[in-house]
Amino acid sequence: MYLPRSTRKRAAYRRVTRKACGVGCVMDVRETRRGYVDTDELVFSEESLEILVKAQQEIHWFLDRGYPIKNVVTFVGNHYLLSSRQRLALTRATSSSAYIAERKSKEVSTCDNQVISIDGFNLIITLEVALSGSTLIRCMDGTIRDLAGVRGTYRLIDKTDIAIALIGDKLKSLNIAGAVFYIDAPVSNTGRLKARILELLSGYGYELSVELVNNVDALLKTKPYVVSSDAIILNECVSWLNIGASIIADSIGAAKYINLSGQ
Numbered sequence: 001m002y003l004p005r006s007t008r009k010r011a012a013y014r015r016v017t018r019k020a021c022g023v024g025c026v027m028d029v030r031e032t033r034r035g036y037v038d039t040d041e042l043v044f045s046e047e048s049l050e051i052l053v054k055a056q057q058e059i060h061w062f063l064d065r066g067y068p069i070k071n072v073v074t075f076v077g078n079h080y081l082l083s084s085r086q087r088l089a090l091t092r093a094t095s096s097s098a099y100i101a102e103r104k105s106k107e108v109s110t111c112d113n114q115v116i117s118i119d120g121f122n123l124i125i126t127l128e129v130a131l132s133g134s135t136l137i138r139c140m141d142g143t144i145r146d147l148a149g150v151r152g153t154y155r156l157i158d159k160t161d162i163a164i165a166l167i168g169d170k171l172k173s174l175n176i177a178g179a180v181f182y183i184d185a186p187v188s189n190t191g192r193l194k195a196r197i198l199e200l201l202s203g204y205g206y207e208l209s210v211e212l213v214n215n216v217d218a219l220l221k222t223k224p225y226v227v228s229s230d231a232i233i234l235n236e237c238v239s240w241l242n243i244g245a246s247i248i249a250d251s252i253g254a255a256k257y258i259n260l261s262g263q
Contacts, residue, residue: 031158032132032157032158032159033132033133033134034125034128034129034131034132034134034148034157034159035125035128035129035132035134035135035146035147035148036132036133036134036135037085037134037135037147039083039085040085040134040135043083043085043086044086044089044135044258048086049258049259051080051082052082052086052089052090052258052260053260054080055076055077055079055080055082055090056090056093056094056260056262057262058076059072059073059076059090059094060094060095060096060097060140060262062075062076063094063095063096064096064097064098069091069094070091073087073090073091073094074087076090077090085147088147089135089137089147089258089260090260092137092139092145092147092231093137093138093139093140093145093260093261094139094140094260095139095140095141095231099141099231099235100140100141102235103141103142103231103234103235103240104141104142106234106237106238106239106240107142107239107240107241107242108225108239108240108241109241110174111174111175111176111225111241112174112175112176113175113176113177114176114177114224114225115176115177115178115179115180115207115225116171116174116176116178116179116180116225116226116227116241117179117180117182117219117220117223117224117225117226117227118167118179118180118181118182118226118227118228119182119216119220119226119227119228119229119230119233120181120182120183120184120193120197120210120216121150121154121183121184121187121216122228122229122230122244123167123227123228123229123243123244124160124163124164124167124193125146125148125150125154126144126145126146126229126244126248127159127162127163127166127167127244127247127248127252128148128157128159128160128163129146129147129148130144130146130248130252130255131159131162131163131252132159133254133255133256134146134147134148134256135147135256135258136248136255136256136257136258137257137258137260138257138258138259138260138261139229139260139261140260140261140262141231141234142242142245142261143229143234143242143244143245144229144244144245144248144257145229150184150187152186152187152188153187153188153189154187154188154189154190154193155188155189156189156192156193156196160193160196161196161200164196164197164200164201165200166247166251166252167201167243167247168200168201168204169251170243170246170247170250170251171201171204171206171243172204172205172206174241176206177206177207178206178207178208178209179201179206179207179208179209180209180210180211181194181197181208181209181210181211182211182213182216182219182220183210183211183212183213183216184212184213184214184215184216185212185213185214186214190212191212194210194212197210198210217230217232217233220233220237221233221236221237222236222237222238223237223238224237224238224239225238225239225240225241226238226239226240226241227240227241227243227244228240229242229244229245
């Protein structure tokens with residue numbers, strides 16, 4: 001199990017997890033590696049990464065000329081005989097120069113006394129993947145994305161409480177007025193996740209709410225101070241914070257990155 005840096009922090013997060021779980025808690029405490037695929041060592045090896053970087057350069061060239069990413073990844077992926085996992089990584093990591101510039105122009109680092117809107121599954125799952133030591137992607141727009149997918153089902157794992165506590169600490173350091181977590185209602189176990197967030201973060205000193213909604217993407221596209229790495233949301237939101245990448249860099253010591261940032 002991959003935990004935050006320092007012995008003191010590890011002990012603190014274990015206490016948070018035990019306290020939050022409480023008597024009669026049914027949380028699954030079996031160790032689970034969110035997003036782990038055993039073939040990643042092969043498909044993202046140093047040799048494979050050289051091919052992926054070359055493929056990404058070609059995909060980026062096509063995107064800058066207006067070609068749709070799905071068609072381009074299929075075309076380039078077929079040329080290089082890439083696996084579905086490699087194609088997914090390239091799809092999530094690669095953007096046109098115009099989209100990268102637009103996203104960076106809307107990225108903010110401060111949000112004093114503001115209410116921030118959090119893409120709940122997006123942020124929590126990425127941190128669970130990081131805590132699991134599973135594959136993360138450094139992307140061209142500066143975000144960190146994972147290769148996990150919800151696909152209508154989600155369950156709390158042994159990393160969930162730690163991820164939520166890390167988010168709580170980060171938000172407190174930003175001096176925010178409040179935070180609203182938006183979670184996709186159609187996905188299983190959203191009620192349990194909502195309860196965990198409210199229980200773990202209730203004492204952090206900022207206003208907190210968790211909303212279960214049918215279309216998180218559509219709602220976040222209209223808001224400022226969004227916390228997400230979802231490309232579609234970042235293209236249209238008013239402003240956003242790269243909190244996931246910041247938490248991973250500051251607090252998770254064993255994160256496993258594939259560098260497809262173009263740098």
